[in-house]
Amino acid sequence: MRRLIGGVLTAVGAVLLLFVVATQATAALARDRARTAWAAEEARLTVQSAWSPRRDASQSWARGAPLGRLVIPGIGLDEVFVEGVEEPQLVAGPGHLPGSVLPGERGNAIVSAHRDRHFNALDEVAIGDTIVTQTRHDRVVWRVTERRVVTAAAPVLRGSTEAQLTLTTCWPVRYLGPAPDRLIITAVAVSGLSQTAMK
Amino acid sequence: MRMTMVVSAAALLTLCSFEASAQFTGVVAAPRPKAAPAADTTPKTVVEARDSVARINLTNMKDWVDSAASSLAVPAAPAVRDTMAAAAPVAAAPTMPAPTPAKAPSGTTEFREGAAAPNTATPVPLLAALGLASLVAGLWLMRRRRA
Numbered sequence: 001m002r003r004l005i006g007g008v009l010t011a012v013g014a015v016l017l018l019f020v021v022a023t024q025a026t027a028a029l030a031r032d033r034a035r036t037a038w039a040a041e042e043a044r045l046t047v048q049s050a051w052s053p054r055r056d057a058s059q060s061w062a063r064g065a066p067l068g069r070l071v072i073p074g075i076g077l078d079e080v081f082v083e084g085v086e087e088p089q090l091v092a093g094p095g096h097l098p099g100s101v102l103p104g105e106r107g108n109a110i111v112s113a114h115r116d117r118h119f120n121a122l123d124e125v126a127i128g129d130t131i132v133t134q135t136r137h138d139r140v141v142w143r144v145t146e147r148r149v150v151t152a153a154a155p156v157l158r159g160s161t162e163a164q165l166t167l168t169t170c171w172p173v174r175y176l177g178p179a180p181d182r183l184i185i186t187a188v189a190v191s192g193l194s195q196t197a198m199k
Numbered sequence: 200m201r202m203t204m205v206v207s208a209a210a211l212l213t214l215c216s217f218e219a220s221a222q223f224t225g226v227v228a229a230p231r232p233k234a235a236p237a238a239d240t241t242p243k244t245v246v247e248a249r250d251s252v253a254r255i256n257l258t259n260m261k262d263w264v265d266s267a268a269s270s271l272a273v274p275a276a277p278a279v280r281d282t283m284a285a286a287a288p289v290a291a292a293p294t295m296p297a298p299t300p301a302k303a304p305s306g307t308t309e310f311r312e313g314a315a316a317p318n319t320a321t322p323v324p325l326l327a328a329l330g331l332a333s334l335v336a337g338l339w340l341m342r343r344r345r346a
C-alpha cells in the first residue's frame with residue numbers, strides 16, 4: 001500500500017514538475033520570439049526613421065506584438081514588452097495594458113508582468129531608481145517616484161495629464177499561490193519625451 | 200534512301216493531317232447576301248394615329264409639375280418642420296440584434312479609469328512546490344518500502 005501511494009505521489013509530482021518545466025520552456029520560447037521580433041522591428045525602424053510617421057494615439061496593436069524595451073538597470077532587468085496583459089502575452093514578456101498610452105506619450109503607460117518571471121525582482125526597485133524605455137519612436141528615462149502595495153481589487157489605474165509610467169506585478173513577490181495584492185511602481189519622465197508628450 | 204525519305208514524308212503528312220485537317224477540309228461558305236430590308240409598307244397615317252402622346256391635353260399644369268418633381272425623388276432639406284415625430288411610432292424595421300458585449304475575462308485587460316491592476320497572479324510557483332513535495336514524498340515512501 002505504501003508503495004502504491006509512493007508511486008502515485010511520485011507520478012503526480014513528476015507530472016506537476018513537467019508542467020512547470022513546460023510552462024517555463026514555452027515562456028522562454030515566447031520571450032525569444034518577442035526579442036527577435038523586436039530586433040527585426042528595430043532594424044526596420046532604423047531604415048524608416050527618417051520618414052516614419054509618428055504613432056497615432058488611437059492606434060492599437062495586435063496582442064503579442066512587441067512594442068519596446070524596458071530596462072531597469074538597478075535590478076538587471078532588460079525585457080521586450082509586448083501588447084496585452086493576458087496569459088499568452090505575459091509568458092512572452094511584460095505586457096503593455098491595451099488602451100493605455102505607450103511610454104513616452106502623454107498619459108499613463110501601464111506595463112505588467114508576472115512576479116515569478118520578468119518582474120521577479122521588481123520588489124527591489126526603490127524610489128529614485130532609473131527606468132529606461134525604448135519604443136518605436138521614443139527613448140525615455142524615468143525616475144521612480146512612488147512604490148506602493150494595494151489589494152488586487154483596488155482601483156489604482158488612473159489616467160494622467162503628464163507622461164507617467166506604471167509597473168505592476170503581484171505581491172508578495174515570493175508567495176505560494178495566487179498573490180492577493182499588487183505592487184505598483186510609478187515613475188515620471190526625466191528625459192527623452194516625445195514632442196507630443198511635452199505639448 | 201529516296202524511298203525512305205518519301206515514306207517519311209508521307210508518314211509526316213499523314214500524321215500532320217490529323218492536326219490540320221480542320222484547316223483544309225473546312226469549306227468557306229460564301230456569305231449569304233443579306234436579305235433586303237422589307238419595305239415599309241405601313242401607311243404613314245397609321246403611325247401617326249398610334250402616336251397619341253402628343254395629343255394629351257394637360258389641364259392641370261401645377262399637378263403635373265408636382266408629380267414630376269416627386270418622381271425625381273431628389274432628397275432635399277425639409278423646408279418645414281417634420282411633423283412625423285409627433286405621429287404614432289412606426290414599427291422599427293427588423294434589424295440585426297444588438298451585439299451583446301463579450302464576457303469580460305477576469306482581471307483588467309484594457310485600460311479603464313479607476314480599474315484594478317491587471318491580474319498577474321500565477322499558480323506556477325505553487326504547482327512547482329506541490330510537484331516537488333509530492334515527488335519527494337513519493338520517493339521517500341517507495342524507498343522506505345524497499346528498506
